[in-house]
Amino acid sequence: MNIIGLMTGTSADALDIALVNIALTADDVLELRLLDAGEIPFGDDLHRDILRLLSPEPVPLSLLSSVDGRLGRFSAHAVQQLLARTGAGCQLIVSHGQTVRHDVDAGAVTSTLQIGQPAWIAEATGIPVLSDVRARDVAAGGQGAPLVGFLDQLLLADAEEPTALLNLGGIANITVVAPGQDPLAFDTGPANALIDLMAARLTDGRADHDHDGALAARGTVDPGLLAALLEDPYYARPAPKSTGKEHFHAAYLDEQLRTHPGVAGADVMATLTALTARTVADACRDHGVRRVIASGGGTRNPVLMDQLRAELGEDTELTTTDAALNLPEGAKEACLMALLGWLSRHGLPGTIPSATGAATATITGRLSPGAEPLQLPPPLTAAPRGLRIVV
Incomplete structure (x- = not known):
């Protein structure tokens, strides 16, 4: 159909x-x-x-x-x-x-x-x-x-090592599929949500994202600001868990910047990009992931992808759904909706309790x-x- x-x-x-x-x-x-x-x-x-x-x-x-x-x-x-x-x-x-x-x-x-x-x-x-x-x-x-989770489990049905399918949208989420284990899926934290907010401010609202990571590339990561951002309790919560812009919003960013005055705009962009890379990589390491297959708008940001590759280390492969699965990164979530429709129409569940935490x-x-x-x-x-x- x-x-x-x-x-x-x-x-x-x-x-x-x-x-x-x-x-x-x-x-x-x-x-x-x-x-x-x-x-x-x-x-x-x-x-x-x-x-x-x-x-x-x-x-x-x-x-x-x-x-x-x-x-x-x-x-x-x-x-x-x-x-x-x-x-x-x-x-x-x-x-x-x-x-x-x-x-x-x-x-x-x-x-x-x-x-x-x-x-x-x-x-x-x-x-x-x-x-x-x-x-x-x-x-x-x-x-x-x-x-x-259901789509990712089907896509990685033949995975021979712990593999994560990663989506870099406003919020980043991963699905971890490993041989002999139930799939696990959760939001790792912000992907582009805070980056987009800062990019809009630095361009007087003319852009709501960092094209090709150009703004972040001009800056340097501020260690103090990054450390403060990483202290958010969300990152320490066990999976399954979820979050969104009701948490990582403009007021949240403002509060972080108020406690770290004087950080230049480009340095804030570099730090927020590093935050996304670090939190995704930490989540992957926590679950023994050896291969990451990414999709979503964040894959079009070469600075973010380079930082994520560095954070994951040489022992973990980073690729995209385009290269690994013949699935365009920008179409994956719309294809997910179609799959959920097919499952519901045929009377089949579209959720995985181990991924969402449902009973x-x-x-x-x-x-x-x-x-x-x-x-x-x-x-x-x-x-x-x-x-x-x-x-």
Whole structure:
């Protein structure tokens, strides 16, 4: 079946969209063909208002409602354009939406909220839409994040040594797959979240990320600031765990800079980049990882990748999903949404308790019917045992 996956991540700057064909082979392996993929930047107004929702300051309920509808219509238009451009059919759309709250109390997630009203997508396309893919895992006692564990487990089904699939978005997360062990997945801390904030300040808002790491490359890591950042209690918490911009936000960065006055802007950029590299590498070392396969926008930052390679050391290989799996780094999370849709449509759980901390595996999401009455195939009784990316 053809499925469209939509993903809006913690960077909150664009909509990732992918059209994939997923088929189950006779040997119980999924074959995923990426038919089309892209990244569609938000307009300035929508981008600004999403960032307002991600800040810790109170916002009016009218803003939440407005962005919910506008993001839903933006997503619907993106799907219509993709279908018109490709001429392809599609049986299901999976929309993650934008996470605007992920509430954690003493390490337990009490609520998670994604917006981007799916009814607009279903009405505009006539195709069923699966949405709200995190809430059921949270209700089962899980973190609701990262959800990528099931995909990563299938991709690394034949791994012969401890391997981590790493996503460098606004927040960094890893899935560790090792022979004979249950997969483990968790957020390691900020990837681009703090880097983007500082880059916007240094460019008077003209850029919200450090193109090619140019700003960080001009600076020098400040040892005192880096040490203070590394003292955040989040890094010492055991996995599974999750975090987001409700923790690593502008006020958090301001407080760190107030206690370390006089650090030049370029040096702050270098230090924040070093923070991402150090915390990811520490997490990988803690779990004996010998190979790291990275995806996400952070892979386009050569300074970050060079620092991460140095932090991991010569005994740990660092590569990308493009090189290792034939999966474009920018399309991975949209492909994840498509996979979760395939699993839910066939009555199969899309979560792994060892990865999220939930009491049980859960079927993800809720469905908005399209133009026709909703019809589901007979449920499958066994999960696929692997996944191949077909080029």
